[in-house]
Amino acid sequence: MSKKVLLIGWDAADWKLIWPLIAKGQMPALKRLIEKGVYGNMGTMDPPYSPMLWSSVATGKTPDKHGVHGFIEIMPNMKGIRPVTVNSRKAKALWNILHHEGYKSNVVGWWPSFPAEPINGTVVSDKFQKVNKDPKTKSPIVKGTIHPEALTKEIHDLRMFPWEITEAHILPFIPNAAQIDQEKDQGLQSFAKIMAENTSVHAASTYVMREKEWDFMAIYYDLIDHFCHAFMKFHPPKQRAVPQNLFEIYKDAVVSAYRYQDMMLERTLELIGEDTTVIVMSDHGFESGHKRILKMPKYPAAPALEHRQFGIFVAAGPNIKQNEKVFGLGLIDIAPTILHLFGLPIGNDMDGKPALDIFKKIKPPTYIESWEDLEGDFGQHQQTDEEDQLSDHETMQQLIDLGYIEKPDGKIENAILKTSCDLKHNLARVYSGKKNYEKAKALLLYLIHAKYPVYEEKDLKKQDDNKPNPQGIKVGDPIVDIIPYYMDLLTISLAEKDFDEAENYLNELRTRDKKFEINTYFSEAKILLGKGKVQQALKVLNDAKNNRPNSEVWYQIGKIYMQTQKFEDAKEAFEKALDFEVDKAKFHQSLAECLLRLGDYEDAADHALTSIELVKYFPEAHYTLGEALEKMGDLEHAKKAYDTAAKLKPKTHHRAEKAIENVEEKLVKQSEFADKSDYKYRKDQIVIVSGLPRSGTSLMMQMLHKGGIEVLTDHNRKPDESNPKGYFEYNPVMSIHKDNSWLELAQNKSVKVVAPLLKFLSPKYRYKVIFMNRDLAEIIKSQQKMIGKNTDILPLKLFEAYQKQLKQVEIWKNKEPSVEIIYLDYKDVLNQTEAVIGKVSSFIGLDLNASEMAACIDRTLYRNKV
């Protein structure tokens, strides 16, 4: 395998912008790399903040493990805050591990990499390119910027300064730059700063590539990200709120940044040999369509809302496949993949996996428990530098300008407190992303209940420089805004399906957010839906859709239609969602599931596949594909799809496991079961007796009981005139929609579950469902009598509702792999008892006491014939 690896980071690069440029021949270097190698999406993580993400790239670990939790950090002496440094990183980066293993690395511009670590090789840290924008002020290269320090002499002149930018650099990006009123519009200043910084990074990187030996080289550019934050609002198509003159001036800026990035790539690739494996990747994408935000919400790091879920990944090299698309990569997979390229073991404590799919010849990866515990020299700092030299006004200012951080509070103790809260909040979001809700909630609740100082008049005077206060802060407001914490708690409650708690948080948010600036309609709809108020939920979403249609609102509407089994409506809604956003995996998966229910299996398979192309680690998409293939009769591939779904799920995918068993049985027997029942006993099966109320379910329960099957009942409902032999009910069944954990007790027993509640059965167990059918008119008549109503009047609405419920059972049993079902007619139970008992006994797969079962029949109780 190749032992030379070049990793190039393009912050925020997005295929949506790149593909059209490649088609026009305007990114030739990247195009050649793609043709030579593999390409695909790179999945980002939450929160999508670059220093956290690039540290995950370098370590293969999520931020809770690597320790970089934001853009800024509190200084070790607790006396101030500063842009995040390498001191926040607690896990070893690739270059530390390579150092230990005797390899040489060059690292240029990585975020964060200051102070430069003393590795075998060179580090030009992310402080190198940060210079003072005022030509009259000196910008010395401070200690720790470059390792080894002697390299400083060689490359000190490779920093470009913003004031060196000329029209020759500007005009290709902004042809009408001369029309800019520079008194009012700071666009050119931003441009000059971004260009100068990235040119410095590039110049340092080409120098060390040419002049210094290396096995691993990592270069990080923020050109595209910073251009997008500054100029994406002007990118075509023109948004209504953007003034025409500004659109004309800046409309080509973002695209030009991509082209300049490609020009730099061209040069970088000239400096490597055929033996080098190259990876070009981004940490997230950037919204370039209708989701662009013109008015940023006022909370820290809000600009990251424009970061899209998918970045880019391209790799080419001696053992890399050619011109193939790869799927499902995540940022945490990069470090394990590079370790594997060097033939080094991957830490079991790394969250990522090596991307073996990219290789022509796959060598099995090797593993060690952890690189963190190993003793020895890893080229790390021996002790934390506590000097104040690390605070960096220019860098802080840039983060403020980009909107990633607020202008630090005038009072340093307030700034420290706010930073500490931000870092904890970010960590809570990391836990939430990893579905570790307990840890996330503990942090968020801590942040909510902490006591915060309030703003005093003098604090606000210091801040405002005679300008209106942009944050709308008033005297007496706490210095920390706790609304974002409530928003995250609301999201977690919804994920945990704790709808009462979610409602509390929603109300809390509405009380606190007086101006009602936060969009809460999704949460409101989800809560309503969770509480069974389907029509109200639909109304909330329809209002939102009519107000401002977008992909997510259509998707949520589609989900409701799916739940109410209005599949045609659901299909239309998912298609609308895809019209807005075609590369959203969950939209394709939901449409696939919808098409399955409509019987359009081929299209369902198509959409499930598209979904998998977008996100490989999407168990539900693999499961849906399995369902579609099974319906199409392709059992071999269906099994593969179910296998993948079962393997991918962090928790056990019960449906996939049951589906695999079913397919395996079908492959052996080569037959379909007309009534979806294999007449064999299944270990720990649960026998469910179901039907509409008054369809003979109590009779069947009694028969099973007498036949020798233990019944799960609490005897709470006593026999009465309507059911003189008992109801055989179990109270927890009534609240199965909230808690179905009691099903464990029902294994090898029978339990009565009325038809509308069947859908809440857990896919964890195997069910033998005996569904009692009875003439609907008879059922309703019997029910009317039971509740003392006129039996001669047949309520039409009730009749229709019951018909709908029976149809829902059909759909449910078709989609649930753990369910086998037989239908018994009440009249047959009474009149053809022997045959029915034989069928039941054979269905359950046990020898039942037929005579005892038959003795349960009392035809005198058949009283509501029609």
Added chain:
Amino acid sequence: MQIIFRTKNIDYYIIKQIKMGIRPSKSNNRKDLNFKITEKGSLGLLAYGDIGLREWRKVKKEFYKKDSE
């Protein structure tokens, strides 16, 4: 910082810059820069990395030296 424009309405694009500036080359030799570098520089020179930046600065220095003489 105020960026001063000496020329108005110049309309040329990156691709022209590449043609005017740097031709792709496999070598690391600065002799590849066998074209006329102006004091204004070009994107191509910046994209060429350390060599491009240094060569441009040399020309710029000479230009302003002559200018001031």
